[in-house]
Amino acid sequence: KQEVTQIPAALSVPEGENLVLNCSFTDSAIYNLQWFRQDPGKGLTSLLLIQSSQREQTSGRLNASLDKSSGRSTLYIAASQPGDSATYLCAVTNDYKLSFGAGTTVTVRA
Amino acid sequence: EAGVAQSPRYKIIEKRQSVAFWCNPISGHATLYWYQQILGQGPKLLIQFQNNGVVDDSQLPKDRFSAERLKGVDSTLKIQPAKLEDSAVYLCASSHPWGRLVEAFFGQGTRLTVV
Numbered sequence: 001k002q003e004v005t006q007i008p009a010a011l012s013v014p015e016g017e018n019l020v021l022n023c024s025f026t027d028s029a030i031y032n033l034q035w036f037r038q039d040p041g042k043g044l045t046s047l048l049l050i051q052s053s054q055r056e057q058t059s060g061r062l063n064a065s066l067d068k069s070s071g072r073s074t075l076y077i078a079a080s081q082p083g084d085s086a087t088y089l090c091a092v093t094n095d096y097k098l099s100f101g102a103g104t105t106v107t108v109r110a
Numbered sequence: 111e112a113g114v115a116q117s118p119r120y121k122i123i124e125k126r127q128s129v130a131f132w133c134n135p136i137s138g139h140a141t142l143y144w145y146q147q148i149l150g151q152g153p154k155l156l157i158q159f160q161n162n163g164v165v166d167d168s169q170l171p172k173d174r175f176s177a178e179r180l181k182g183v184d185s186t187l188k189i190q191p192a193k194l195e196d197s198a199v200y201l202c203a204s205s206h207p208w209g210r211l212v213e214a215f216f217g218q219g220t221r222l223t224v225v
Contacts, residue, residue: 031211031212032212041199041221043216043217043219046215046216049211096141096160096212097158098212100152100153103152
């Protein structure tokens with residue numbers, strides 16, 4: 001059974017600092033990995049999707065890397081802003097099934 | 111393209127009552143998921159449909175939860191009778207696999223409070 005872990009559970013940084021969020025998974029036979037953002041009381045918004053054959057994916061200030069063999073992904077958010085405050089979740093796909101971590105709750109202080 | 115639609119957004123019921131949630135996936139998406147997200151935790155898969163058929167319902171409490179997906183489109187998740195521990199956000203998602211690539215899109219969720 002796939003286990004997904006996100007560390008740290010919570011993070012507080014001053015505005016302008018770069019954010020580094022970690023995701024690890026136990027079964028490296030994944031098809032793809034997806035990073036989501038969740039605002040309080042809302043659903044999940046997809047940020048980035050990395051296919052298993054890719055090493056990284058970029059969108060604006062966001063960059064996600066994937067090291068499938070070691071079971072790790074990292075989400076980098078450059079020059080953080082208060083609007084980046086949210087919970088960030090990663091999900092991995094095995095056999096068409098998504099498994100989620102518990103998320104990292106980020107607070108960016110103005 | 112329209113996103114995943116869910117209703118209602120919020121529901122408050124007393125324990126032992128019944129409740130139903132509705133989901134309309136993105137048009138053409140064959141796979142539909144229902145997740146339960148308890149405060150402070152990641153989403154937990156309750157049931158996954160591929161068209162009309164159930165792919166995985168191993169974590170669905172079948173003594174009280176049921177789900178159906180008619181004609182491979184809309185889906186309904188029901189809880190009867192509800193317990194206090196069912197208080198959570200219920201998320202619906204859909205995807206259209208391209209080979210092994212699965213990109214999931216989520217609705218806004220239904221927040222259920224059982225009192």
